[in-house]
Amino acid sequence: MYQIKQIWKYRELGSELFLTFLKLRHVGSFLGVLWTLINPLIFIATYWLIFSFVLRMGIENYHLFLIPGYLAWNFTFGSIVNASESILNSRYLITKIAFPNELIVFSSVAVSFFDFVLTIFLYLLTFSWFFPIITWTIVYLPLIMFLQIILTLAISLIVSTMSVYFKDVPKLVLVFGTVIFFLSPIFYPIDLVPEQFQTIFML
DSSP: OHHHHHHHHTHHHHHHHHHHHHHHHTTTOSSGGGHHHHHHHHHHHHHHHIIIIISOOOOTTHHHHHHHHHHHHHHHHHHHHHHHHHHHHTHHHHTTSOSOTHHHHHHHHHHHHHHHHHHHHHHHHHHHHHOSOOOGGGGGHHHHHHHHHHHHHHHHHHHHHHHHHOTTHHHHHHHHHHHHHHHSTTSSOGGGSOGGGHHHHHO
C-alpha cells in the first residue's frame, strides 16, 4: 500500500516520463508516429500473405482473425522487451532523482499501450467495415485489455528488476518471446494443435 501511495504521489513525474519516452521513441525519424502503424502492418501483411496463400489456414476472413491476436501479442511482448532495459537505460535519472523506480516501467508500458490503443481503434474501424453488426460481447473488450495490462505490468516489473542484476535478461526475453509466439495460437487456431497438448496451450 505504501508503494502505491508513493507512485500516486509522483504521478506528475510519471506523466512527464510517459511524454518523454513517447517523444524519444520517434526522435529523428522522418515518419515519426506513423511507425506505430507501419511496423505492425508490415508483420500482419507478411503473415497474412504466407498463411492465406502459401500455407493456407482455411479460415474465413483470416486477416480479421490474425490482426487482433498479433496486436495483443505485440503490445505485451513489446512492453516486456522495452521494460527489460528501461531501468538500465534510465540509470542516469535514477541516480540523480529520488522517486519510485516503478514509474519508469509503468511509463514504458504506457507508451506501448498508447500505440496499442491506436492500432486497436483502426482494427475496429476495419472490422466494422466487413461486419457492420457488432455483437454485445464487445463490452468485454475493456475488461480483457485491463487484465492484459495488469499481466504485462507484472511481467515487466519482474524482468526490469532481474535485468539490473543479470544483464543477459533482455536477450533472454527476446529469445523466449520468439519461442512463445510460435507456440501460442496467435496466427493459427487452437484446433490445429493435437488434442493431448491443447490443455497446455490453453494455459
